[in-house]
Amino acid sequence: MNKTRVGVVGAGYWGPKLIRNFHDLPTASVAMVCDVRSDRLDHIRRLYPDTTTTQNFDDLLASDLDAIAIATPVASHYPLARAALLAGKHVLVEKPLTTNSADAQSLIDLAKEQHRILMVGHTFEYNPAVQMLKDIIKSGKVGDIYYINATRVNLGIFQQDINVLWDLAPHDLSILLYILEQDPTAVSARGAAYVQPGIHDVAYMTVNFPNNVMAGIQVSWLDPCKIRRITVVGSQKMVVYDDLEPEEKIKIYDKGVDKPPYSDTFEQFRLSYRYGEVTSPRVPPDEPLHLECAHFIDCIREGKQPRSSGEVGLKIVRILEKAQNSLLNGGQREKLW
Template sequence: MVRVAVIGAGAWGFNHVRAFDQLTDCHLQMVVDKDDKALARVTTSFRDVKTEKDYRPVVKQKDLDAVVVTTSAESHYEIAKAALTVGKHVLVEKPLVLRSDQGEELVQLAEKNGRVLMVGHLLLYHPGVRKLKEYVDSGELGQIYYMYSSRINLGKVRTAENALWSFAPHDISVMLFLTETMPDLVLATGQSYINPGVEDVTFFTLHFPNNVMGHGQVSWLDPHKIRKITVVGSKKMVVFDDMESAEKIKLYDKGVDALESYDTYGDYQTLRIGDIIIPKVQMSEPLKNECQHFLDCVQSGKKPLSDGWNGLQVLRVLEATQKSLEERGKPVQLKP
């Protein structure tokens, strides 16, 4: 039984409270938030859970095993460091922190103290993304050419972070997961329309080794709500659409290597258009999968899928992409 405290009970933090409360090998010991209304909501919904307004005495409790940090990103470093320093396991929401030097410090601190540091890259625990990975790893898609993602909707407009930092960690984490490597070159462009200096829309491109390219669009200023990732290979292509209720994965048997020549336009059509396969994906809630994975890692000592190093890699890509964004699309190289 892992004894857990959740620090941050806002909208997303409350979902973590619910998830951990429902898991059988977890005792949700404490919920921390500065806001009285947030704590009142917790006590109304979870009557047996204790609440506190200051995280500092909570992380020092000797009968506490793990801390979940779901506060605003600028506070992640301070809280996670305090928890790791006193020997607590830590699950921190994405992004890990806002500066890679701080991320490196947390990763090293976790390793020094022998504690789990995990980052909440939610999509890595989505059954649909796991299916994407299965297709990539099996070779069924052939050689991976490129991938692209759209994460757009109308609202909620942020003021503390731009669309890149708010949305792109999801897509970047998936691209790193699928390729199992870091990009060596990134570039991004975007524009702010509502709040000066806070980009409402960003387009970014990641260049990976072996000529693999990833492209993404993120925005909270769009008439459509789209959550989609497409992977194009030499043999087949696959689309993950998280807005679909049932058909989240579609595998397109399309490619350009089936025939080297053709005599008629009909043959050409046959070459370009094949079957569409909709595999059965056993769905489960990604957040509960993520929280359960954290508990499993705490109890077994195994390395999390989205451990601190993984979170640090995503952060480094974000930093490079932000630099390119500020320089109006100038390519930025990442060090190996």
Template sequence: MKKRICVIGGGRWGQNHIRTLASLGHLGAIVEADAERLTLLLEQYPGIEGYSGIDEAIRTHYDGYTVALPAEMHYPVGVKLLQRGLNVLMEKPMTLTSAESAELVRLAGESGARLMVGHVLLFHPAYRKIKEIIDSGKLGKLFYLYSCRLNLGTVRTEESVFSSFAPHDISILDYLTGDSACSIKAKGSKFLQDKVYDSTLTLLEYPHNVHAHIFVSWLHPYKQQLLVAVGSKGMIAFDDATPEKEIHFYNKRIDMKNGIPVKVEAPDEIIAYEKKQPLTEELAYFVEHLDSTIGINDGQAGYEVVKVLETVQQIIEKQ
């Protein structure tokens, strides 16, 4: 029997969940408090159950629930679901505090529920391919990575740019290194508003002397979503904001010969990868692992991202 998933939240991103799960044949129900919006969605997806609140949807015990609500609602809704042992995909950020995230991880462990967090770029085929390249040893020993997420807007009035832009970058760096940062430094700048940071630079150190930095800003003349990874044998660059979305392998390195640095270069490559929709891949993965183990972006990984967000905010506010 096909798994049936209930989507909690019929807003912009919730509708992406609804459309994608329907295309996969796994949409079972929709929870949406706005009666007019719920009616429109049920007309668009006939045969799907609809609820104005989560309690009745919980009683029905669907195979899994995706939560696409405002971030402040993630924790209370997550508690309700996980206490009952129900499988959950929680959109990012997992919660607003690391303490809340840790509690959701604990509840999932106690109840045996599957808990996954929706850092959708971990299912972007380009980042999956880059992970494959790093793990294959093609780059040699990984030295450092950097990630830039830049644009003009969208400027928030209650949330700093790091909290708004950087969750993707943190999750990608953790995924590519296979670990979480053991040291964090950060600097932020405020230009437009007294309490909101418009630009931040964050330095992270990972185990095995792997370093990284994240530069995010919504005051930038052009859009850039660039990841660079540098190793002892080669380097990779990928900019998701370009039309081509190509992975470039730079066959370049520095060798030490008799104590002298020597530059070594060979022809560069464009690494082919299969173009797929990240959200489709993410939701399909969630459904496929409801009866096994969530190996990509489980609750613990989501907690680690929230912890970095929280730590950076504390650092920049003390500067």
């Protein structure tokens, strides 16, 4: 069986993780790695002596690579992905797909014209705990969803080219769209830039979905505690997904508020509070990025549409654009479509 030959551009923070996971797949090989820093390429050659390294991205375009994975600063995503698609390569781009929706749509159109796969690295869509959360919601155990709260905060890593919304919120937005299987209708955001002038490091986003479902997202580079948690509150049960929990990543709470079936007087109207069991189903320990990389290779080999497709990436960018507008306009609510 011929292996799918992958090239990776960007060997800084995230790139080596992609390289490791593609290297470990029986159906793929990491044939080339590109980075502007020679010391990073030296490191990669020590780990993977059979992999060709280069500081020239054109070398990847001119090669016999089947696919290119892009793990570079956000502003470079569009030109690199466009060049790769024009060279006939399948493309995996780290989140967010681009810095604006026009560029994202352009890449989607180009991938279709070239008959190539365009996939976005929304890794949490491949997280077994997120898949379990989606399955629990879909089963109806939660009942009608009231609201969702997502918190993604820690101290750092401060970015200089994008604000905290564009850096951290794509994770939670992709999770929300995936588990709810719905597109939001409106978004608003407020925040502040405390450390770097003009670059927000703290933000609060409200995302409105159909059926009066509201989601709140808190993101920050300026928090003493690292928190990665999503709470889903429904009419029947509540579910907490804590990505930092080593064992019990999903907890289902049989808690809620029950209204009386009818009441003729105020005295008859009494809310009852339910405090039931807390259960924690076992979550498979598979590495999400490994599953993501395997899915990308499967899509190439089988010609199928990726789960985190270019279209999904476009939706995330569109939401971020509108959230950015709201952030700069005093938190005004922005319609999305």
